[in-house]
Amino acid sequence: DVKVTQSSRYLVKRTGEKVFLECVQDMDHENMFWYRQDPGLGLRLIYFSYDVKMKEKGDIPEGYSVSREKKERFSLILESASTNQTSMYLCASSLAGTDEFQPQHFGDGTRLSIL
Amino acid sequence: LAKTTQPISMDSYEGQEVNITCSHNNIATNDYITWYQQFPSQGPRFIIQGYKTKVTNEVASLFIPADRKSSTLSLPRVSLSDTAVYYCRHAGNNRKLIWGLGTSLAVNP
Numbered sequence: 062d063v064k065v066t067q068s069s070r071y072l073v074k075r076t077g078e079k080v081f082l083e084c085v086q087d088m089d090h091e092n093m094f095w096y097r098q099d100p101g102l103g104l105r106l107i108y109f110s111y112d113v114k115m116k117e118k119g120d121i122p123e124g125y126s127v128s129r130e131k132k133e134r135f136s137l138i139l140e141s142a143s144t145n146q147t148s149m150y151l152c153a154s155s156l157a158g159t160d161e162f163q164p165q166h167f168g169d170g171t172r173l174s175i176l
Numbered sequence: 177l178a179k180t181t182q183p184i185s186m187d188s189y190e191g192q193e194v195n196i197t198c199s200h201n202n203i204a205t206n207d208y209i210t211w212y213q214q215f216p217s218q219g220p221r222f223i224i225q226g227y228k229t230k231v232t233n234e235v236a237s238l239f240i241p242a243d244r245k246s247s248t249l250s251l252p253r254v255s256l257s258d259t260a261v262y263y264c265r266h267a268g269n270n271r272k273l274i275w276g277l278g279t280s281l282a283v284n285p
Contacts, residue, residue: 065219070217101277102277103263103275103276103277103278104220104263104275106273120272151219151220152219153219164210164222164225165220165222166222167219167220167221168219169217169218169219170217170218170219
Protein backbone atom coordinates (compact mmCIF):
# COMPACT_ATOMS: atom_id res chain seq x y z
CA ASP A 62 0.00 0.00 0.00
CA VAL A 63 1.09 3.54 -0.71
CA LYS A 64 2.02 5.44 2.37
CA VAL A 65 2.01 9.21 2.48
CA THR A 66 3.37 10.52 5.76
CA GLN A 67 2.97 14.04 7.02
CA SER A 68 5.46 15.02 9.67
CA SER A 69 3.01 16.44 12.21
CA ARG A 70 -0.64 15.72 12.99
CA TYR A 71 -1.08 18.92 14.98
CA LEU A 72 0.96 22.10 14.90
CA VAL A 73 0.57 25.44 16.68
CA LYS A 74 2.53 28.45 15.47
CA ARG A 75 2.47 32.20 15.94
CA THR A 76 1.61 34.93 13.48
CA GLY A 77 4.61 35.94 11.40
CA GLU A 78 6.53 32.70 11.89
CA LYS A 79 7.92 30.75 8.94
CA VAL A 80 6.26 27.35 9.00
CA PHE A 81 7.39 24.16 7.29
CA LEU A 82 5.05 21.23 6.63
CA GLU A 83 6.76 18.09 5.44
CA CYS A 84 5.38 15.21 3.39
CA VAL A 85 7.06 11.97 2.37
CA GLN A 86 5.72 9.20 0.12
CA ASP A 87 7.21 5.74 -0.21
CA MET A 88 5.89 4.54 -3.57
CA ASP A 89 8.13 6.40 -6.00
CA HIS A 90 5.24 8.55 -7.23
CA GLU A 91 6.10 11.34 -9.62
CA ASN A 92 3.25 13.68 -8.68
CA MET A 93 2.78 15.34 -5.32
CA PHE A 94 0.18 17.84 -4.14
CA TRP A 95 -0.64 20.12 -1.23
CA TYR A 96 -4.25 20.93 -0.36
CA ARG A 97 -5.94 22.78 2.42
CA GLN A 98 -9.33 21.70 3.70
CA ASP A 99 -11.74 24.06 5.44
CA PRO A 100 -15.36 23.50 6.54
CA GLY A 101 -17.76 24.35 3.73
CA LEU A 102 -14.96 24.93 1.22
CA GLY A 103 -13.86 21.38 0.54
CA LEU A 104 -10.37 20.63 -0.80
CA ARG A 105 -8.46 23.48 -2.39
CA LEU A 106 -5.21 22.93 -4.24
CA ILE A 107 -2.28 25.08 -3.11
CA TYR A 108 0.66 23.75 -5.14
CA PHE A 109 1.63 20.63 -6.99
CA SER A 110 4.75 19.10 -8.47
CA TYR A 111 5.23 16.67 -11.36
CA ASP A 112 8.93 16.13 -10.85
CA VAL A 113 11.89 16.95 -8.67
CA LYS A 114 12.62 20.68 -8.48
CA MET A 115 9.43 21.37 -10.38
CA LYS A 116 6.35 23.16 -9.03
CA GLU A 117 3.11 24.57 -10.31
CA LYS A 118 0.65 26.90 -8.63
CA GLY A 119 -2.74 25.58 -7.72
CA ASP A 120 -5.86 27.56 -6.99
CA ILE A 121 -4.72 29.34 -3.81
CA PRO A 122 -0.91 29.71 -3.81
CA GLU A 123 -0.76 33.16 -2.19
CA GLY A 124 1.20 33.13 1.06
CA TYR A 125 2.71 29.71 0.37
CA SER A 126 5.73 28.25 -1.35
CA VAL A 127 6.93 24.67 -1.88
CA SER A 128 10.13 22.73 -2.25
CA ARG A 129 10.79 19.40 -3.91
CA GLU A 130 14.48 18.55 -3.70
CA LYS A 131 13.93 14.78 -3.69
CA LYS A 132 11.30 12.71 -5.43
CA GLU A 133 9.81 11.33 -2.24
CA ARG A 134 9.58 14.60 -0.31
CA PHE A 135 7.39 17.65 -0.87
CA SER A 136 7.48 20.54 1.58
CA LEU A 137 4.94 23.32 2.03
CA ILE A 138 6.23 26.60 3.43
CA LEU A 139 4.18 29.37 4.97
CA GLU A 140 6.49 32.34 4.50
CA SER A 141 4.91 34.49 7.22
CA ALA A 142 2.07 32.68 8.92
CA SER A 143 -1.23 34.49 9.35
CA THR A 144 -4.37 33.53 11.26
CA ASN A 145 -6.29 32.93 8.02
CA GLN A 146 -3.91 30.08 7.28
CA THR A 147 -5.28 28.10 10.21
CA SER A 148 -6.54 24.97 8.48
CA MET A 149 -6.16 21.25 7.82
CA TYR A 150 -3.36 20.66 5.31
CA LEU A 151 -3.35 17.49 3.23
CA CYS A 152 -0.53 16.10 1.13
CA ALA A 153 -1.17 13.66 -1.71
CA SER A 154 0.80 11.75 -4.31
CA SER A 155 0.00 9.92 -7.53
CA LEU A 156 1.68 8.11 -10.38
CA ALA A 157 2.82 9.97 -13.47
CA GLY A 158 0.20 10.84 -16.03
CA THR A 159 -2.53 13.39 -16.26
CA ASP A 160 -4.22 14.01 -12.96
CA GLU A 161 -7.70 13.04 -13.98
CA PHE A 162 -6.69 9.43 -14.64
CA GLN A 163 -4.56 8.78 -11.62
CA PRO A 164 -6.06 8.34 -8.15
CA GLN A 165 -4.37 10.41 -5.49
CA HIS A 166 -3.13 8.90 -2.23
CA PHE A 167 -3.45 11.19 0.77
CA GLY A 168 -1.69 11.56 4.08
CA ASP A 169 -3.74 11.95 7.25
CA GLY A 170 -3.28 15.69 7.37
CA THR A 171 -1.68 18.32 9.57
CA ARG A 172 -4.05 20.48 11.58
CA LEU A 173 -2.28 23.82 11.77
CA SER A 174 -3.33 26.57 14.15
CA ILE A 175 -1.87 30.06 13.82
CA LEU A 176 -2.25 32.15 16.96
CA LEU B 177 -17.30 27.75 -15.23
CA ALA B 178 -16.89 24.11 -14.33
CA LYS B 179 -18.66 23.15 -11.14
CA THR B 180 -19.26 19.95 -9.26
CA THR B 181 -22.36 19.73 -7.09
CA GLN B 182 -23.30 17.06 -4.58
CA PRO B 183 -25.71 16.97 -1.62
CA ILE B 184 -24.31 18.32 1.61
CA SER B 185 -25.58 15.46 3.74
CA MET B 186 -27.54 12.21 3.65
CA ASP B 187 -28.97 9.91 6.28
CA SER B 188 -29.41 6.17 6.02
CA TYR B 189 -29.83 3.03 8.11
CA GLU B 190 -27.72 -0.07 8.35
CA GLY B 191 -28.39 -2.57 5.58
CA GLN B 192 -29.83 -0.04 3.14
CA GLU B 193 -28.41 0.83 -0.26
CA VAL B 194 -27.20 4.42 -0.49
CA ASN B 195 -26.91 6.39 -3.73
CA ILE B 196 -25.02 9.69 -3.81
CA THR B 197 -25.28 11.70 -7.01
CA CYS B 198 -22.80 14.29 -8.22
CA SER B 199 -23.47 16.66 -11.09
CA HIS B 200 -20.58 17.97 -13.21
CA ASN B 201 -21.80 20.43 -15.78
CA ASN B 202 -18.57 20.93 -17.71
CA ILE B 203 -16.70 17.67 -17.61
CA ALA B 204 -13.86 17.25 -20.09
CA THR B 205 -14.37 14.79 -22.92
CA ASN B 206 -11.65 12.41 -21.82
CA ASP B 207 -12.04 12.92 -18.12
CA TYR B 208 -12.57 10.20 -15.55
CA ILE B 209 -14.84 10.61 -12.54
CA THR B 210 -13.33 9.60 -9.23
CA TRP B 211 -14.92 9.18 -5.81
CA TYR B 212 -13.15 9.38 -2.47
CA GLN B 213 -14.14 8.56 1.12
CA GLN B 214 -12.90 10.50 4.13
CA PHE B 215 -13.16 9.57 7.80
CA PRO B 216 -12.59 12.13 10.57
CA SER B 217 -8.90 12.87 11.18
CA GLN B 218 -7.85 11.01 8.04
CA GLY B 219 -7.10 11.98 4.47
CA PRO B 220 -9.47 11.08 1.61
CA ARG B 221 -9.19 7.53 0.32
CA PHE B 222 -9.83 6.43 -3.26
CA ILE B 223 -13.01 4.35 -3.65
CA ILE B 224 -13.81 4.00 -7.35
CA GLN B 225 -13.21 5.58 -10.72
CA GLY B 226 -15.03 5.38 -14.05
CA TYR B 227 -15.47 6.94 -17.48
CA LYS B 228 -18.92 5.82 -18.59
CA THR B 229 -21.70 3.29 -17.95
CA LYS B 230 -21.08 1.19 -14.85
CA VAL B 231 -18.05 0.24 -12.81
CA THR B 232 -18.15 -2.08 -9.81
CA ASN B 233 -15.54 -3.07 -7.27
CA GLU B 234 -15.60 -4.77 -3.90
CA VAL B 235 -16.91 -1.73 -2.04
CA ALA B 236 -19.08 0.30 -4.44
CA SER B 237 -20.59 0.78 -7.86
CA LEU B 238 -20.39 3.86 -10.02
CA PHE B 239 -23.07 4.71 -12.56
CA ILE B 240 -22.39 7.27 -15.28
CA PRO B 241 -25.08 8.13 -17.84
CA ALA B 242 -24.35 8.59 -21.52
CA ASP B 243 -24.13 12.40 -21.32
CA ARG B 244 -21.65 12.07 -18.41
CA LYS B 245 -22.99 15.21 -16.74
CA SER B 246 -23.60 13.33 -13.53
CA SER B 247 -22.43 10.24 -11.69
CA THR B 248 -23.94 8.16 -8.90
CA LEU B 249 -21.94 6.36 -6.25
CA SER B 250 -23.85 3.36 -4.95
CA LEU B 251 -22.96 1.77 -1.60
CA PRO B 252 -24.74 -1.57 -1.13
CA ARG B 253 -25.99 -2.53 2.33
CA VAL B 254 -24.23 0.19 4.31
CA SER B 255 -22.97 -0.36 7.83
CA LEU B 256 -22.09 2.05 10.63
CA SER B 257 -18.50 2.06 9.42
CA ASP B 258 -19.58 3.67 6.13
CA THR B 259 -20.35 6.89 8.01
CA ALA B 260 -17.97 9.32 6.31
CA VAL B 261 -17.73 12.20 3.86
CA TYR B 262 -17.79 11.23 0.18
CA TYR B 263 -16.22 13.43 -2.49
CA CYS B 264 -16.55 13.29 -6.27
CA ARG B 265 -13.81 14.68 -8.47
CA HIS B 266 -13.17 15.23 -12.14
CA ALA B 267 -11.19 17.52 -14.41
CA GLY B 268 -12.82 20.40 -16.22
CA ASN B 269 -12.23 21.42 -19.82
CA ASN B 270 -9.12 23.31 -18.75
CA ARG B 271 -7.77 20.06 -17.26
CA LYS B 272 -7.89 21.42 -13.72
CA LEU B 273 -9.14 19.02 -11.09
CA ILE B 274 -12.50 19.97 -9.63
CA TRP B 275 -13.61 18.57 -6.32
CA GLY B 276 -17.13 18.55 -4.99
CA LEU B 277 -17.65 19.92 -1.48
CA GLY B 278 -18.42 16.48 -0.12
CA THR B 279 -21.52 14.61 1.07
CA SER B 280 -21.60 13.75 4.74
CA LEU B 281 -23.25 10.33 5.05
CA ALA B 282 -24.61 9.30 8.44
CA VAL B 283 -25.54 5.64 8.83
CA ASN B 284 -27.84 4.99 11.76
CA PRO B 285 -28.37 1.70 13.59
